[in-house]
Amino acid sequence: MQIEEKFEPTIVAFCCNWCSYAGADLSGTNRLQYPANVKIIRVPCSCRVNPMFILRAFQRGADGVILCGCHPGDCHYTTGNYYARRRMTLLFSMLDFLGIERERTRLEWVSAAEGAKFAATMNDFVETVTRLGKNRRLEDLRCNK
Amino acid sequence: MEQKNLKETVLRISGVNPRKCMKCGKCSGTCPSYDEMEFHPHQFVYMVENGEIEPLMASKSIYRCLTCFACVERCPRQVEPAKLIEAVRLTVIRQQGQNHLKPDAIPALLDEDMPQQALVTAMRKYAK
Amino acid sequence: MQRIGVFVCWCGSNIAATVDVKAVAEALGKEPGVVFFEDYQYMCSEEGQNKIKNAIKDYALTGAVICSCSPRMHENTFRKAAAAAGINSFMVEIANIREQCSWIHKDKVSATEKAIVLGRAAIAKLHLNAPLTAGESPVVKRALVIGGGIAGIQTALDIADAGFEVDIVEKKPTIGGKMSQIDKTFPTLDCAACILTPKMVDVAQSEKIRIFAYSEVEAVKGFVGNFNVSIRKKARYVDEVKCTGCGLCTEKCPQKKVPNDFNLGLDQKRAIYIPFAQAVPKIATIDADYCTMLKTGKCGVCSKVCTAGAIDYKQKDTVLEEQYGAIVVATGFNPIELTKYDEFAYSQSPDVITSLEFERITNAAGPTGGTLLRPSDGTHPHKIVFVQCVGSREDGNGCGKTYCSKICCMYTAKHAMLTREKYPDTEVYVFYIDVRTPGKNFDEFYRRAVEEYGVHYIKGMVGKVSPENGKLMVRASDLIEGKQLLIDADLVVLAAAIEPDKSARPLATMLTASMDTNDFFTEAHPKLRPVESPTAGIFLSGCCQGPKDIPETVAQASACAAKVIGLLNKDKLTCNACVAHPDEMLCNGCSTCEKVCPYGAITYESKEFRMPDRTTRIRRVASVNPAVCQGCGACTVACPSGAMDLHGFSNRQIMAEVDAICK
Numbered sequence: 001m002q003i004e005e006k007f008e009p010t011i012v013a014f015c016c017n018w019c020s021y022a023g024a025d026l027s028g029t030n031r032l033q034y035p036a037n038v039k040i041i042r043v044p045c046s047c048r049v050n051p052m053f054i055l056r057a058f059q060r061g062a063d064g065v066i067l068c069g070c071h072p073g074d075c076h077y078t079t080g081n082y083y084a085r086r087r088m089t090l091l092f093s094m095l096d097f098l099g100i101e102r103e104r105t106r107l108e109w110v111s112a113a114e115g116a117k118f119a120a121t122m123n124d125f126v127e128t129v130t131r132l133g134k135n136r137r138l139e140d141l142r143c144n145k
Numbered sequence: 146m147e148q149k150n151l152k153e154t155v156l157r158i159s160g161v162n163p164r165k166c167m168k169c170g171k172c173s174g175t176c177p178s179y180d181e182m183e184f185h186p187h188q189f190v191y192m193v194e195n196g197e198i199e200p201l202m203a204s205k206s207i208y209r210c211l212t213c214f215a216c217v218e219r220c221p222r223q224v225e226p227a228k229l230i231e232a233v234r235l236t237v238i239r240q241q242g243q244n245h246l247k248p249d250a251i252p253a254l255l256d257e258d259m260p261q262q263a264l265v266t267a268m269r270k271y272a273k
Numbered sequence: 274m275q276r277i278g279v280f281v282c283w284c285g286s287n288i289a290a291t292v293d294v295k296a297v298a299e300a301l302g303k304e305p306g307v308v309f310f311e312d313y314q315y316m317c318s319e320e321g322q323n324k325i326k327n328a329i330k331d332y333a334l335t336g337a338v339i340c341s342c343s344p345r346m347h348e349n350t351f352r353k354a355a356a357a358a359g360i361n362s363f364m365v366e367i368a369n370i371r372e373q374c375s376w377i378h379k380d381k382v383s384a385t386e387k388a389i390v391l392g393r394a395a396i397a398k399l400h401l402n403a404p405l406t407a408g409e410s411p412v413v414k415r416a417l418v419i420g421g422g423i424a425g426i427q428t429a430l431d432i433a434d435a436g437f438e439v440d441i442v443e444k445k446p447t448i449g450g451k452m453s454q455i456d457k458t459f460p461t462l463d464c465a466a467c468i469l470t471p472k473m474v475d476v477a478q479s480e481k482i483r484i485f486a487y488s489e490v491e492a493v494k495g496f497v498g499n500f501n502v503s504i505r506k507k508a509r510y511v512d513e514v515k516c517t518g519c520g521l522c523t524e525k526c527p528q529k530k531v532p533n534d535f536n537l538g539l540d541q542k543r544a545i546y547i548p549f550a551q552a553v554p555k556i557a558t559i560d561a562d563y564c565t566m567l568k569t570g571k572c573g574v575c576s577k578v579c580t581a582g583a584i585d586y587k588q589k590d591t592v593l594e595e596q597y598g599a600i601v602v603a604t605g606f607n608p609i610e611l612t613k614y615d616e617f618a619y620s621q622s623p624d625v626i627t628s629l630e631f632e633r634i635t636n637a638a639g640p641t642g643g644t645l646l647r648p649s650d651g652t653h654p655h656k657i658v659f660v661q662c663v664g665s666r667e668d669g670n671g672c673g674k675t676y677c678s679k680i681c682c683m684y685t686a687k688h689a690m691l692t693r694e695k696y697p698d699t700e701v702y703v704f705y706i707d708v709r710t711p712g713k714n715f716d717e718f719y720r721r722a723v724e725e726y727g728v729h730y731i732k733g734m735v736g737k738v739s740p741e742n743g744k745l746m747v748r749a750s751d752l753i754e755g756k757q758l759l760i761d762a763d764l765v766v767l768a769a770a771i772e773p774d775k776s777a778r779p780l781a782t783m784l785t786a787s788m789d790t791n792d793f794f795t796e797a798h799p800k801l802r803p804v805e806s807p808t809a810g811i812f813l814s815g816c817c818q819g820p821k822d823i824p825e826t827v828a829q830a831s832a833c834a835a836k837v838i839g840l841l842n843k844d845k846l847t848c849n850a851c852v853a854h855p856d857e858m859l860c861n862g863c864s865t866c867e868k869v870c871p872y873g874a875i876t877y878e879s880k881e882f883r884m885p886d887r888t889t890r891i892r893r894v895a896s897v898n899p900a901v902c903q904g905c906g907a908c909t910v911a912c913p914s915g916a917m918d919l920h921g922f923s924n925r926q927i928m929a930e931v932d933a934i935c936k
Contacts, residue, residue, distance in 0.1 A: 021343075022345060025373070034377055044851065047905055047906060048905065048909065048919065050910045051910075053928065056931050062935045076905075077871055078787050078871045080871070170706075172736070173733070174737070174748060174750035174758075175736025187750070219736060
């Protein structure tokens with residue numbers, strides 16, 4: 001695959017309201033830079049993220065999707081992130097089966113205090129996805145019309 | 146550098162993490178050959194963590210340990226000092242290039258109730 | 274079609290420096306449905322809010338998108354402003370272009386682009402917003418306190434003081450808990466009974482407090498403000514109303530060989546007993562495991578001597594159903610089982626005792642009448658060894674606990690000091706790993722034990738205790754002197770780790786309150802909400818939340834009461850508006866959502882539906898209790914038929930955001 005020189009990936013980040021979204025806010029408050037490719041969607045809990053949302057994002061042209069939740073044991077709703085972890089494990093193996101590179105999806109635990117981790121994770125993820133290039137396999141080109 | 150290597154060897158052989166020690170001294174409080182030893186079980190843990198392996202290797206203490214495992218059994222943090230002492234002993238033996246145990250001799254000595262390590266240690270100490 | 278207004282905030286230069294706010298406002302103004310756009314320096318200011326309110330009125334807006342700082346900052350501000358202008362407060366969406374855009378980017382072009390995308394996503398979501406109203410639920414103005422120790426007593430007294438009714442459920446025949454077994458309290462050395470029993474009497478005399486002693490919580494249903502609790506009152510075989518507590522039966526009962534659990538089995542009681550003289554309620558109880566009458570039907574001495582006629586051998590357990598607005602957990606602690614610690618010979622020698630047993634032996638109301646005597650032969654011990662950290666601070670793979678039990682250092686200092694004071698001919702050795710004395714006057718207390726009373730504090734741990742010829746040979750290390758010691762002690766006292774009461778785990782399941790790996794209840798926030806459980810309406814008091822001494826327990830108990838009073842003072846509770854709701858036509862009654870719900874908010878009910886062919890059919894469908902649902906959304910993803918959705922974060926809304934971002 002030819003990687004364009006100025007390829008800017010589209011990256012969707014689902015962040016739970018209580019930990020990761022606050023962590024993202026904290027990285028902003030601390031002025032920690034990460035690429036503008038990352039767009040955050042706020043969800044109440046990582047377990048609110050239906051694997052369908054992630055497939056939809058790929059279908060609509062996202063190049064990478066990352067789901068951030070509270071650390072295991074710290075979920076505001078007690079067990080939500082455990083559900084998310086199981087669902088994502090299944091989704092990841094399905095994406096693998098579909099031939100989507102494993103690195104395009106990621107599940108990370110970011111607490112409300114981990115602004116630095118959030119920024120570092122996003123930097124790393126954007127770099128990874130940029131290296132992989134455009135997601136062409138799952139993109140539904142009819143959507144572009 | 147040499148010191149660091151020695152420490153790593155001892156840690157690798159023993160599989161012990163001396164940092165788990167909370168310095169309560171229960172190992173030395175329970176050791177039956179405490180008075181025979183120059184360095185006591187809790188000192189082994191402390192000195193290994195500090196990389197002071199050579200004095201331990203030079204000391205007679207490593208041969209005074211009965212390998213009774215009282216310290217292993219009673220350590221509240223499962224640091225297992227006897228394994229460290231055994232590891233220091235082994236380091237000495239390895240440097241001497243000797244191994245007192247003949248593999249053929251093991252089966253006859255096997256006893257289900259005896260910890261394997263105790264048997265092996267006894268062989269190293271006494272079978273020449 | 275919605276009529277949307279877009280408001281872009283400069284936030285001074287915080288946003289405007291890296292994002293071209295005018296360009297953002299204009300770009301978003303071209304989005305479908307947007308009828309008004311504006312940018313302003315400080316949207317959150319009075320003036321900014323007025324701009325929003327006026328625009329809503331002037332342009333008949335149905336919703337507002339505000340591009341500003343994080344919704345965690347000002348979502349409420351803007352929602353209130355919208356509500357003041359007459360639209361539903363949930364018709365406001367915020368695009369976070371400060372924390373998640375202007376502050377993290379330096380390039381103005383890409384930051385402006387990103388801000389536009391974020392704004393678009395918010396507009397796309399707002400198109401699908403529907404007005405939401407938070408439900409309300411009434412509050413039953415009564416509280417339940419589970420556990421009648423000092424924590425439960427203090428919480429109950431404080432709540433009752435504020436004028437609310439409180440019920441205490443205690444599984445033992447009397448309230449008082451561990452504190453009633455203790456002799457003296459550190460660091461002031463006042464007598465525990467002298468300060469506890471007046472409080473117990475206050476509880477008994479309070480018109481607002483009911484005590485259900487010898488009772489247990491059997492089931493809990495409901496939610497904050499409306500708990501339905503089943504309380505099982507175990508049969509005492511004594512009529513609580515008739516019994517005067519004279520104690521005649523407890524003297525005449527011929528069955529004398531019953532281990533006395535109040536004295537931790539150090540002596541024996543009768544089969545009918547009152548745990549101790551100041552018990553509240555002071556009512557006799559028959560131990561059904563030992564009573565000859567209940568076992569064989571041949572005795573009846575107690576009923577003959579009872580002048581009040583209170584003995585009732587046919588009494589049965591009764592189950593009460595009660596309603597409460599708040600539940601306080603105060604289940605307390607127990608010392609751990611020491612039978613696995615063979616090296617201390619606890620199960621081999623009666624002269625190796627736990628600290629709580631030592632309390633009973635030195636207590637004037639205890640088995641020895643307060644004289645320090647060895648349990649084995651009743652002689653006075655001349656050498657006592659105290660061992661600290663027995664079962665505490667272990668690595669978690671053994672039989673002990675990983676945490677520090679917190680109270681042992683201080684009570685051991687107290688025991689050592691009291692022993693030296695009463696019996697100066699006794700040598701006292703304390704083996705410690707660390708002496709931990711954070712607390713008011715605590716370290717001074719420990720220093721007094723060493724300096725004034727001559728207690729031998731030895732840094733090191735006891736390795737082995739072996740009973741030999743009536744003595745206890747204690748082998749221990751003295752780490753500072755570098756010696757191994759062998760002490761011929763008469764008595765060994767083990768400072769056993771404390772653990773939450775065994776009843777806490779099943780109770781937590783009933784309450785859907787979370788616990789940590791040590792079975793301590795977890796608090797809603799370890800620093801900022803230390804007396805509330807994450808489950809709404811459940812409050813924590815005392816050692817059920819973590820090891821605590823008496824002053825801390827009382828402080829937490831009162832804090833807990835303040836939180837309960839705050840809740841009970843409300844007439845109605847506003848619920849979370851963003852709750853799950855099922856589409857009943859899609860729901861197939863599979864119960865998957867019920868299983869994943871961490872709050873038990875989902876139940877199933879059979880409902881009548883009109884079918885297209887004009888027949889009616891009864892179908893089993895999910896129903897969400899909006900007062901309980903916290904809106905996590907676990908059920909929405911679990912639902913195989915897609916019937917479950919979440920208000921405020923619906924499937925379509927999130928998809929719309931995804932689409933807007935990926936466009």
